Amino acid sequence: MTGKNKANSVWLAGASGICAVLALLFAFAGRAAAADAYKPWVAPADARKVKNPVPATPENLAAGEQVFHNNCVVCHGEKGEGDGIGGKALNVKPANFTDAKLMSLETDGSLFWKISEGRLPMLSWKAILTEKQRWQVVDYLRTLSRKASTKH
Ligand code: HEC
Numbered sequence: 001m002t003g004k005n006k007a008n009s010v011w012l013a014g015a016s017g018i019c020a021v022l023a024l025l026f027a028f029a030g031r032a033a034a035a036d037a038y039k040p041w042v043a044p045a046d047a048r049k050v051k052n053p054v055p056a057t058p059e060n061l062a063a064g065e066q067v068f069h070n071n072c073v074v075c076h077g078e079k080g081e082g083d084g085i086g087g088k089a090l091n092v093k094p095a096n097f098t099d100a101k102l103m104s105l106e107t108d109g110s111l112f113w114k115i116s117e118g119r120l121p122m123l124s125w126k127a128i129l130t131e132k133q134r135w136q137v138v139d140y141l142r143t144l145s146r147k148a149s150t151k152h
Pocket of ligand 1: 067092
């Protein structure tokens with residue numbers, strides 16, 4: 001084997017290791033979603049009624065944007081259009097928060113509940129984000145459909 005081939009095979013071994021990890025991740029995400037046909041995700045009625053205790057002040061919106069940027073963009077996309085690079089590999093499409101019609105079906109309480117509980121492939125955020133951060137990101141999500149509709 002020439003030196004060049006050896007270097008190639010070391011590289012290949014490393015790359016196939018990474019591929020195996022990625023394949024596992026995607027298989028897991030795929031199984032969770034494909035176990036049965038997609039069921040619409042509906043928050044319980046009492047969760048829908050919960051009022052947002054965190055007003056959409058400039059400070060809370062800025063904090064919400066930061067939370068979104070650090071945790072959600074990978075799947076939901078920079079502008080919240082559901083087109084993040086992580087989301088592209090999933091069987092279930094991440095929600096598009098710029099869709100005003102979709103967002104009008106949700107209350108702040110139901111968004112908060114979904115973010116808190118999660119549903120695979122989206123994990124539960126309640127152990128990762130504080131309650132205040134979850135409300136702040138709800139405030140921020142509300143601005144995304146407004147931004148989209150003023151674009152036209
Ligand atoms: C691993 C990719 C991933 C990440 C990261 C992620 N999400 Fe999701 N999210 C999804 C997917 C996929 C769905 C659709 C789930 C379904 O319909 O079953 C979803 C759905 C949602 C919904 C429900 C929308 C609706 O109307 O039903 C909300 C709200 C949401 N995500 C908020 C967030 C927030 C906030 C963050 C960051 C803190 C986040 N997501 C991070 C993948 C992700």
